[in-house]
Amino acid sequence: xxxxxxxxxxxxxxxxxxxxxxxxxxxxxxxxxxxxxxxxxxxxxxxxxxxxxxxxxxxxxxxxxxxxxxxxxxxxxxxxxxxxxxxxxxxxxxxxxxxxxxxxxxxxxxxxxxxxxxxxxxxxxxxxxxxxxxxxxxxxxxxxxxxxxxxxxxxxxxxxxxxxxxxxxxxxxxxxxxxxxxxxxxxxxxxxxxxxxxxxxxxxxxxxxxxxxxxxxxxxxxxxxxxxxxxxxxxxxxxxxxxxxxxxxxxxxxxxxxxxxxxxxxxxxxxxxxxxxxxxxxxxxxxxxxxxxxxxxxx
Amino acid sequence: xxxxxxxxxxxxxxxxxxxxxxxxxxxxxxxxxxxxxxxxxxxxxxxxxxxxxxxxxxxxxxxxxxxxxxxxxxxxxxxxxxxxxxxxxxxxxxxxxxxxxxxxxxxxxxxxxxxxxxxxxxxxxxxxxxxxxxxxxxxxxxxxxxxxxxxxxxxxxxxxxxxxxxxxxxxxxxxxxxxxxxxxxxxxxxxxxxxxxxxxxxxxxxxxxxxxxxxxxxxxxxxxxxxxxxxxxxxxxxxxxxxxxxxxxxxxxxxxxxxxxxxxxxxxxxxxxxxxxxxxxxxxxxxxxxxxxxxxxxxxxxxxxxxxxxxxxxxxxxxxxxxxxxxxxxxxxxxxxxxxxxxxxxxxxxxxxxxxxxxxxxxxxxxxxxxxxxxxxxxxxxxxxxxxxxxxxxxxxxxxxxxxxxxxxxxxxx
Numbered sequence: 211x212x213x214x215x216x217x218x219x220x221x222x223x224x225x226x227x228x229x230x231x232x233x234x235x236x237x238x239x240x241x242x243x244x245x246x247x248x249x250x251x252x253x254x255x256x257x258x259x260x261x262x263x264x265x266x267x268x269x270x271x272x273x274x275x276x277x278x279x280x281x282x283x284x285x286x287x288x289x290x291x292x293x294x295x296x297x298x299x300x301x302x303x304x305x306x307x308x309x310x311x312x313x314x315x316x317x318x319x320x321x322x323x324x325x326x327x328x329x330x331x332x333x334x335x336x337x338x339x340x341x342x343x344x345x346x347x348x349x350x351x352x353x354x355x356x357x358x359x360x361x362x363x364x365x366x367x368x369x370x371x372x373x374x375x376x377x378x379x380x381x382x383x384x385x386x387x388x389x390x391x392x393x394x395x396x397x398x399x400x401x402x403x404x405x406x407x408x409x410x411x412x413x414x415x416x417x418x419x420x421x422x423x424x425x426x427x428x429x430x431x432x433x434x435x436x437x438x439x440x441x442x443x444x445x446x447x448x449x450x451x452x453x454x455x456x457x458x459x460x461x462x463x464x465x466x467x468x469x470x471x472x473x474x475x476x477x478x479x480x481x482x483x484x485x486x487x488x489x490x491x492x493x494x495x496x497x498x499x500x501x502x503x504x505x506x507x508x509x
Numbered sequence: 510x511x512x513x514x515x516x517x518x519x520x521x522x523x524x525x526x527x528x529x530x531x532x533x534x535x536x537x538x539x540x541x542x543x544x545x546x547x548x549x550x551x552x553x554x555x556x557x558x559x560x561x562x563x564x565x566x567x568x569x570x571x572x573x574x575x576x577x578x579x580x581x582x583x584x585x586x587x588x589x590x591x592x593x594x595x596x597x598x599x600x601x602x603x604x605x606x607x608x609x610x611x612x613x614x615x616x617x618x619x620x621x622x623x624x625x626x627x628x629x630x631x632x633x634x635x636x637x638x639x640x641x642x643x644x645x646x647x648x649x650x651x652x653x654x655x656x657x658x659x660x661x662x663x664x665x666x667x668x669x670x671x672x673x674x675x676x677x678x679x680x681x682x683x684x685x686x687x688x689x690x691x692x693x694x695x696x697x698x699x700x701x702x703x704x705x706x707x708x709x710x711x712x713x714x715x716x717x718x719x720x721x722x723x724x725x726x727x728x729x730x731x732x733x734x735x736x737x738x739x740x741x742x743x744x745x746x747x748x749x750x751x752x753x754x755x756x757x758x759x760x761x762x763x764x765x766x767x768x769x770x771x772x773x774x775x776x777x778x779x780x781x782x783x784x785x786x787x788x789x790x791x792x793x794x795x796x797x798x799x800x801x802x803x804x805x806x807x808x809x810x811x812x813x814x815x816x817x818x819x820x821x822x823x824x825x826x827x828x829x830x831x832x833x834x835x836x837x838x839x840x841x842x843x844x845x846x847x848x849x850x851x852x853x854x855x856x857x858x859x860x861x862x863x864x865x866x867x868x869x870x871x872x873x874x875x876x877x878x879x880x881x882x883x884x885x886x887x888x889x890x891x892x893x894x895x896x897x898x899x900x901x902x903x904x905x906x907x908x909x910x911x912x913x914x915x916x917x918x919x920x921x922x923x
Binding site: 213214215217218219220221222224225228229231232255256257258259260261262344345348351352367370371372373374375376377379381382383394395397 | 582605609738791793919
C-alpha cells in the first residue's frame with residue numbers, strides 16, 4: 211500500500227473537516243490568504259467533492275494585509291464557488307471606539323480578536339476552522355484539535371476536554387463555539403510538500419522578489435505607511451520572500467533567492483531557525499505571548 | 510515515508526524530558542533559535558545547566574512548576590520516518606492525560622530508572638499501554654551510567670519486567686539499556702555497554718511495522734456526512750463520506766448498513782471527486798451504493814462477510830475523567846462511538862481495577878477522576894462495535910456529560 215505520511219495527514223484533516231460539517235450547524239472556515247489556510251481550502255474541496263464546500267470563507271481584514279494576499283483570497287473564493295465574508299478591523303475600531311496601539315512596533319494583530327468575536331456573533335458561527343499548527347508555537351502544541359471556547363471566545367488551557375482516539379466532542383451550548391484545527395499535526399515542511407504535490411498556486415510574496423523594506427532590529431519589514439517610522443530605521447532594498455503571511459505590521463521578510471516551491475522547500479529544510487522565530491514579531495515579546503493571546507480569544 | 514505516533518511514559522525524575530530532548534537533539538531536530546531560547550530560560554531558572562525539559566513544557570503553569578500537566582505534541586523526522594511524539598504527564602493524578610495520549614499511540618516508550626527498577630509507576634504506565642491496546646512497547650532502562658553500565662542490573666530489571674508483562678496484553682516488547690543524559694543507545698550505539706547488541710531506541714522507532722497493526726480483515730466505515738451536491742448535473746448523487754476504520758472496500762463489494770441491516774453493493778468509491786479502485790484503513794473517501802437506501806451520519810457500512818456485534822448492552826473498561834462529578838450506577842450520559850451518538854445509562858460497576866497493583870475490587874458504588882473500572886452500559890439505540898482489543902477503531906467510545914458537554918469517560922468495549 212502506497213499511503214505515505216502526507217496521505218495520512220491529508221486523510222486525517224479531511225476526516226476532521228467532515229466532522230465539522232457533520233457536528234455543527236453554522237461552521238465557517240477562517241481564511242487569511244496565507245499558505246496554511248490555502249491548504250485548508252484544498253482539503254475542504256477534497257472532503258466534500260463533487261459538492262461545494264458547505265461553509266463560508268471568513269476573513270478578518272486588519273486593513274494592513276498584503277494586497278497580494280487579499281487579491282488571492284478573492285480569486286480563490288470565486289474559483290471554488292465559496293461564499294466569502296470579509297469583516298474589517300477598521301470598522302470595529304470606529305464602531306466600538308477601540309484604541310489603536312501606537313508607537314514603534316504597534317500592530318492591529320491583537321485587535322483582530324474583537325472583530326473576529328463580533329463576526330462569530332453576527333453570523334452565529336458555532337465552529338470556526340483555522341490553520342494553526344502545533345509545531346508553530348509551544349502553547350499551540352497543547353491545544354486540542356476541537357478547541358472549546360466560551361461565550362467570550364476565551365481558551366482555558368486548564369479546562370480542555372480530553373480528546374481521545376478520533377472521537378471529537380463538538381457538543382456546546384448556544385453562544386459558545388469551537389475552534390477546529392485540521393492541520394494541527396502538520397509541520398511547516400508538510401504544508402509546503404502538500405502544496406507542491408497538489409500543484410497549488412500561492413500568492414507571489416511567498417517567493418523571492420526585490421522589495422523596499424524597513425530594516426529594524428535586524429528584521430526586514432515591508433516599507434509601508436501603516437508601519438510607524440522610527441528614527442533608527444534604515445530603508446533598504448533586498449531580495450526577499452515571506453515565510454509567513456500575516457498582518458504587515460507583525461510579519462517580517464527573510465532574505466531568499468527561492469523562486470519556486472522546490473527551492474523554498476530546499477531552503478526550509480536546511481534552515482536552522484523556526485518559522486515563527488524568524489518572522490513573527492508578536493511572539494517575541496514574552497515567553498507566554500501566544501498563550502495569553504489565545505486566552506483572550508485570539509486564534 | 511510513513512508516520513509513527515509514540516507516547517513517552519515516565520516522570521521528570523526518570524529523565525523523560527531529557528530523553529525526548531536527546532532524541533530531538535541527536536536527530537538534529539532542534540533549531541538554533543529554539544536552542545537559544547532554552548539556554549536563555551535555563552539560565553534564569555537553575556544554575557546554568559541546559560534543561561531540555563523546557564522544550565516540551567508549553568504552558569506557563571507547567572514551566573512554573575517544572576512538570577508536564579497536559580499532553581504535548583512534538584514533531585520530528587529522520588530520513589526514514591516522520592514522528593509525532595506524544596508527551597503525557599507521569600503522575601497518578603494525571604492518569605486521564607496519559608490515557609488520552611495513549612489512545613492514538615502506535616508505540617509506547619516506558620521509562621525505568623535503572624537505580625530503582627520496576628516501580629509502581631512502571632506497573633501503572635504498562636497497564637495503561639496494554640489497556641489502550643498500544644501494539645508496541647519499548648522499555649528504556651535509563652540512567653545506566655549511574656549503575657556502572659552493569660549488565661547484571663539490566664538483566665535483572667528486564668526479567669522483572671517480562672514477568673510483569675505476562676499479566677498484560679503487550680504484543681511486541683523490546684527492552685533497551687540507555688542513558689538519555691549521555692546519549693547512550695538512544696540514537697547512537699553505546700560504547701559503554703558493549704554487552705548490549707540489540708537495537709537502539711531510534712532504531713526501534715524507525716523500524717516497527719505500524720500498518721500491520723491495523724485490523725485489515727473487517728471492513729468498517731462510519732458515515733460522517735452525506736454529500737448531495739443537488740446541482741443539475743449531479744441531481745441524483747448521494748455519496749457517503751467517511752474514513753475507513755478497518756479492512757478494505759472495493760467496487761462491487763457486498764455491504765451491510767448497521768444498525769438498519771439494509772444490504773447493498775458498492776457502486777463506486779471516490780476520493781476528492783475522482784474514482785478510485787479501493788479504499789483501505791485510514792483513507793478518507795466517499796462511497797456510493799447501488800441502491801437508494803436511507804443512510805445518515807452515525808450509520809456504519811460494513812463488509813457483508815464480517816459483521817460486527819450490534820447491541821444495546823455493552824461491557825466496557827472505562828477510565829473516568831471528570832474531576833467534579835462521579836460516575837454512579839443509574840447515571841445517564843451521551844455515548845459517542847464512531848460518528849454515532851446515543852444516550853446511555855450506567856447499569857452497574859462490575860469491579861474497579863487498582864492500576865498500580867492490578868487488583869480487582871468488587872462492590873464499588875462510584876468512580877472518581879482517574880479510576881479505571883469495568884462497567885455495564887445500556888444504550889438507547891443499538892451500536893455496531895467490535896471488541897477493542899481486536900479493533901481499536903470500532904471498540905472505542907467516549908462518554909459525554911449531557912449538561913456540561915464535557916468528555917467524562919474513555920470506554921474500551923469488551
